[in-house]
Amino acid sequence: RRLAVFCSGTGSNFMAVHKAIAERRLQAEIVLCISNRSQCGAMEFARRKGIDTLHISEKQFNGQEEFARAMIQALEAYGIETILLAGYMRKIPAEVTVAYRGNILNIHPALLPKFGGEGMYGIHVHTAVLAAGEQQSGASVHFVDEEYDRGEILLQGTVPVMEGDTPETLAARVLECEHRIYPEALEKLLLRFRQ
Ligand code: GRF
Numbered sequence: 001r002r003l004a005v006f007c008s009g010t011g012s013n014f015m016a017v018h019k020a021i022a023e024r025r026l027q028a029e030i031v032l033c034i035s036n037r038s039q040c041g042a043m044e045f046a047r048r049k050g051i052d053t054l055h056i057s058e059k060q061f062n063g064q065e066e067f068a069r070a071m072i073q074a075l076e077a078y079g080i081e082t083i084l085l086a087g088y089m090r091k092i093p094a095e096v097t098v099a100y101r102g103n104i105l106n107i108h109p110a111l112l113p114k115f116g117g118e119g120m121y122g123i124h125v126h127t128a129v130l131a132a133g134e135q136q137s138g139a140s141v142h143f144v145d146e147e148y149d150r151g152e153i154l155l156q157g158t159v160p161v162m163e164g165d166t167p168e169t170l171a172a173r174v175l176e177c178e179h180r181i182y183p184e185a186l187e188k189l190l191l192r193f194r195q
Helices: 012-023 043-049 064-077 094-099 123-131 167-194
Strands: 002-007 029-035 052-055 082-087 105-108 136-143 153-160
Touching: 002 012, 002 043, 012 029, 012 043, 012 082, 012 094, 012 136, 029 043, 029 167, 052 082, 052 153, 064 153, 082 167, 105 167, 136 167
Parallel strands: 002 029, 002 082, 029 052, 082 105
Antiparallel strands: 105 136, 136 153
């Protein structure tokens, strides 16, 4: 299966999936890394691995339609079948989520449907989980639709909230969980296509 990853930051989820594809010989290949930040860690990693990169951001276009059209053209040019959002910090245009319905995943660092939605990203998520006094947190891989963090959940992993946790210590524990479940979620999706 031909995959594109969308990233904006370190790319640790991208790296975890890339490693799992190699080690578990998953019937998938990451052939394109798209980012709104050409110099982010994920794009550096892609270049090191010989994976094509595409820097694309709304700022380069006059309006959402042109931006969406350019994104779709790139995805079609690479024959992308499934999109993995992995630390991508921009909204995906509706044209793309509609065109790829059922084939676009995202990983969110909390147990959706709680602690999701616009504005709930990065450290804010863990701050909110601690403020709510949750005993556990975790990560969710879900299908992406036109609303933030609302699509069907494909796989979740849980981690305990520990005494004395700060948003940073919880974020680190959740990130490890993300690196475990994203590859598992991809395997689950690939199995669905085989049935
Ligand atoms: C992670 O917290 C993840 O939950 C979210 O983006 C953050 C950075 O991920 N999706 P990565 O290290 O760039 O994969």
